[in-house]
Amino acid sequence: MHPGSCCWQKGDNVTEEKSKYIIVGGSAAGMAAAHTIRLHDWKGPVTVLSEEPDTPYFRPLIPFLVSGKKCAEDMVLAGCGPYTGRDIFVRTGARVESVNTAEKTVSVQGNGGMAYEKILFATGSRPYIPPEIKGTDAAGVFALRTLAHAKNMAKRVEISDHAVMLGGGLLNLKGAFALLERGLKVTLVVYSPEVLSQLMEPEDAFLIRKALDTAGLTIKTGCSATHIIADSTGVTGVALDSGDEMSCQMVCIGKGVRPNVEFLDGSNVRIDGGIVADRYTACNAPDTFAAGDVAVTFEPVSGDRIMTALWTNAVEMGRCAGRNMAGVKTAYSGTFGILNATQVADEPFVSMGLVHTTNHDFEVYRHATETTYRKVVFNPGGTRLIGAIFIGDITNAGLYRYVIREKMPVMNIKRYIIDHTLHYGHFVTGKN
Amino acid sequence: MSQPKEIFVKTDRCVGCLSCTIACAVEHSKSKPLFGAISETPVPKSRVYVQWVEPEGKVPLVCRHCEEAPCMYACISGAISRDENGVVITDKDKCIGCWTCVMVCPYGVIGRHLEEHKAYRCDRCPDREIPACVSACPTGALVYDTVDSFSGKVRKHASRELLLAEGG
Missing domain, CATH: 3.50.50.60 (FAD/NAD(P)-binding domain)
Structure with a gap:
């Protein structure tokens, strides 16, 4: 042994x-x-x-x-x-x-x-630790990836009042909520103009941003950390490229992998x-x-x-x-680069397929209410669904994923897709 | 060993009366009888859905308990498993309400229980001999049967129709 x-x-x-x-x-x-x-x-x-x-x-x-x-x-x-x-x-x-x-x-x-x-x-x-951020080896700096990291992070919470999260991705948001629940003050430092920039465009994220703000998260966009300040107790603060300094006892880096x-x-x-x-x-x-x-x-x-x-x-x-x-020859069907479902704050969302549409000639439909938002993306000819974001109401998201993945011709179901009323019955009866 | 039974749907028989959805919600309520169930908070949820397709198609939809269940493999918390009867079940205690199963279910039959923040789906009524939706269906649109028996009946029916069409 x-x-x-x-x-x-x-x-x-x-x-x-x-x-x-x-x-x-x-x-x-x-x-x-x-x-x-x-x-x-x-x-x-x-x-x-x-x-x-x-x-x-x-x-x-x-x-x-x-x-x-x-x-x-x-x-x-x-x-x-x-x-x-x-x-x-x-x-x-x-x-x-x-x-x-x-x-x-x-x-x-x-x-x-x-x-x-x-x-x-x-x-x-x-986790990717950007080399341009100095001082990341200080105690109290985390990049949450393993159970061992999480255990250490949970310990550090006990001697922390304020945590600064570097990066506005899903991992950091989940980490941020975990820390909020432990009673810490949490600040998210995001280089992009808005959170979750890998999963949606800034204008798609407004409901999520609203939910994050309501939940008590402090978010600073358009800036990044230059170095982490520490003494013998570990992290004591973070210096930003804006010239600001924040005092904190914990830093979490969520800058991709x-x-x-x-x-x-x-x-x-x-x-x-x-x-x-x-x-x-x-x-x-x-x-x-x-x-x-x-x-x-x-x-x-x-x-x-x-x-x-x-x-x-x-x-x-x-x-x-x-x-x-094991000898059963099986082709892999590939994978969406974006395929995320989760709930941040009280806002459920799904983002899948191709959803970054700025400067492309895709056919895009957006619909927003006070509590929901959706964006469905078709190819330039409008014949196939290639991506979708649902926020607030994620009903039947799996069907849209199926339509994207199978590259289904959407002619007969397009209005249901745009209206977010697609259901499996449309595939069953042939009378769509 | 006897083959497990499944819920089959005959879409041409459905008249859209929604008896199945009410029976399902009642069966999954705390109090069970209808009058108790409707006064519960949160309101008991049905796990069977009847969708309407223009101009007059009604399609009852219920979890297929897929062989390669996408929800089970996609679940990030190990909450979805298959029991010895082939029923795909969601363990409420393990579910974290991330909705990954909702994102991958190609049938759209996994519901989101907003009050409990948990996913829910057909459990084939473990306390009953015949699932509540099937018992409640007045037109035989929902059938509880084994694959072999059901497909045998479909073949028999098709043969009869064929013979009739040929004037036999």
Whole structure:
């Protein structure tokens, strides 16, 4: 038994030196792949090597650990939802240092080598810490990504009154609400003109902004941090490019993520930003596959090569990779770059497909009431739906996603789409 | 082992009376009888929907408990799983109301319980022999049957129609 390892059992056909399937990374893509392999190959040993100290968990839940609404045990992945497969060996604290695709071996830090027949790279991504911000190594500076981060953050809350969040994305908004719930004063510093700029345009975000303001969040747009001020107690403040300084005891950086590809340095696996995967989730080296945040895949509407950092996408791609690894050849249908549903403050919203329309000749319909907003985007000819934002009322959002993804001709259902009255009955009767 | 039963919809039989939606809401109320149910706060919710399509089509919609259930795989909190009867269930305690399931359900049959901030859907009435919506349907538009039995009846019906058309 290795120190820090878990769920690791030595069976007759499982050794610490060899496993038929090796999965590098124990989050959404990796665990979805592991369980999918089990559905198709019920006895081939599946070993997941996870560098994190915790057993696999639902990563999107970690803000609840900060708010105190959930504890770590509530987030455990094994046995929940579709993750009920048996005999999946998870080694935690197992960091893969390198991969030799010719000999089909991996080298695990401090634990020697391990051979595989098929391998999945699902190492995910890590927070991007902009180098132009000085002093980010001070105590009390966080980039919420792992359960371990969340635990540390929850501790820091106890000695904090004011938290400054750098970046206006979804992760920081969720973090901000967790901290508000803990009674902190929270300031969001956003470089873009409005929050959630990756998911919508500034004019689309007004209802969400209103909800955030009402919830008590202080938001400074159009500025960014230059350096973090600290003393022996850790963070004491943040200096902004506007010349302002804010005193605070905690800083959270939510400036996007970068794929974890460094372990493939020196291997012949093709990297182009992330790990390049083909339509069948395979990489260029024999019996290598990639899925999740780390994989470069394609957008089904535009065909563009993209990387996303979304749980739902990672699970979908991981399942596809799992099937391919188990010998069930399955094409991956690609993924929307934007595919988000959530609720911030009391405002539910969905944003999916192509929603940034400024300077494009898309056909765009917007509709706003006091409590709802929607924007539906068609291609320039108006024959296909390519994106949609629903705020306040997200009824039947799944149908619109389906219409976008299947590139359905919309002639007969276009007015229902524009009016947000589309329902499955329109597909059933043929009398639309 | 007996095959699990499912709820099938015969759209040509639906007259849009909404009996199914009332029966569903009552079955999922705390008090159960109709008069108790309508006075509850929050008002009990139906998990079956009857949609109207111009000019006169009525389409009852209910969770299909899909084989590759997109909601189950998309759920970011592990709240959605499949039970031993093949029923896809949402665990209310685990649901965080992020609405990812609503975003991926291609049928639009997952509801948002705004008061509880939880997603809800058809649970095939675990306490009943026959789901409430099926029992309540006066025209036989909703059928509770196994796939084999239901498709057998559809084939038989189609064969009969075919023979009649050929003058047999």
